[in-house]
Amino acid sequence: MSKIDLDRAWDLHPQVSVRPEPFGALLYHFGTRKLSFLKDRTLLEVVNGLRDAPSARAACAAAGVTDPDLPRYNAALSALVQSSMVVERTAP
Secondary structure, three states: OOOOOOOOOEEEOOOEEEEEEOOEEEEEEOOOOOEEEEOOHHHHHHHHHOOOOOOHHHHHHHOOOOHHHHHHHHHHHHHHHHOOOEEEOOOO
């Protein structure tokens, strides 16, 4: 799986619903009917922060992701892109 570019702007797909859970969250894509589990509360913070952050890297930093942990979050975000839960944000 290829990694996403953390220096680009990303957001949840408009058809994705997020339901916070004690373990992290459930993401449901109404278009594809796919369900994804976020097993990490910090990853949930990153995903929720994508909309307002100028880049995925900035969303990670705002959620407290440290440089040594960045590859793990890049892989998690890449998986969410592969499943169409997260999409690249285009300029308005």
